[in-house]
Amino acid sequence: MMSVAIDGPGGAGKSTVARELARRFGFVYVDTGAIYRTVGLAAKRAGADPKSSAEMAPLLERIRVELRYEGGEQRMLLDGEDVTGLLRTPELSMYASDVSALPEVRAFLLGMQRQAAERHSVVMDGRDIGTVVLPGAQVKIFLTASKEERARRRYEELRARGESQSYGEVLADMERRDGNDSGRAVAPLRPAEDSVVLDSTGLSVEEVVARIGELIIEKGKG
Numbered sequence: 753m754m755s756v757a758i759d760g761p762g763g764a765g766k767s768t769v770a771r772e773l774a775r776r777f778g779f780v781y782v783d784t785g786a787i788y789r790t791v792g793l794a795a796k797r798a799g800a801d802p803k804s805s806a807e808m809a810p811l812l813e814r815i816r817v818e819l820r821y822e823g824g825e826q827r828m829l830l831d832g833e834d835v836t837g838l839l840r841t842p843e844l845s846m847y848a849s850d851v852s853a854l855p856e857v858r859a860f861l862l863g864m865q866r867q868a869a870e871r872h873s874v875v876m877d878g879r880d881i882g883t884v885v886l887p888g889a890q891v892k893i894f895l896t897a898s899k900e901e902r903a904r905r906r907y908e909e910l911r912a913r914g915e916s917q918s919y920g921e922v923l924a925d926m927e928r929r930d931g932n933d934s935g936r937a938v939a940p941l942r943p944a945e946d947s948v949v950l951d952s953t954g955l956s957v958e959e960v961v962a963r964i965g966e967l968i969i970e971k972g973k974g
């Protein structure tokens with residue numbers, strides 16, 4: 753069994769690349785951002801302050817967050833309701849980033865992420881997969897790109913889905929989220945010491961996939 757960890761800031765192309773790698777190698781793709789987004793949604797629905805341990809800790813006691821696979825696709829369940837389609841909005845990006853800075857939330861979600869990699873070979877993307885969740889992953893990638901390119905990609909992605917944020921708003925959100933995710937005390941976004949840092953600025957999805965694919969094949973031989 754093999755684990756491939758892909759970490760990096762928002763808009764670096766992690767999910768596109770991870771999904772395609774999983775398809776090619778027959779691995780399971782685990783989107784850990786969706787798990788944090790589900791907790792963000794729970795905070796929003798409960799009217800809880802996503803930055804407050806005092807408000808979030810009791811909420812975690814009450815909610816049930818589940819990860820399921822249907823037809824090879826990851827689904828997120830909140831208290832039994834499939835909320836997958838509600839998670840990819842700018843508002844929930846910020847909620848997710850806020851709740852993810854709380855140690856209680858990270859501890860609450862750790863077991864779920866590790867379990868996903870116990871039974872299957874996985875490509876898992878997130879912020880702390882190579883450093884905290886799967887420190888033993890055979891392949892660790894830190895995927896990044898210039899801030900402007902990441903904002904441009906995210907802007908196009910949102911526009912394709914009919915969201916109405918301007919490029920300037922997307923860039924501002926991205927800077928705030930980068931600061932949040934890299935500056936927090938617990939499991940901050942940073943490359944694992946044994947990771948391969950890949951800057952995808954100016955590279956196509958196919959080029960990035962091919963490069964990581966080579967690393968996976970190499971490890972598979974060893």
Ligand code: DC
Nearest residue numbers: 784785786788848849852878879880
């Ligand atoms: O990858 P994403 O944009 O869906 O992630 C949303 C937020 O969740 C991100 O800003 C930080 C948090 N997150 C995290 O802290 N650790 C992870 N492994 C994945 C996401």
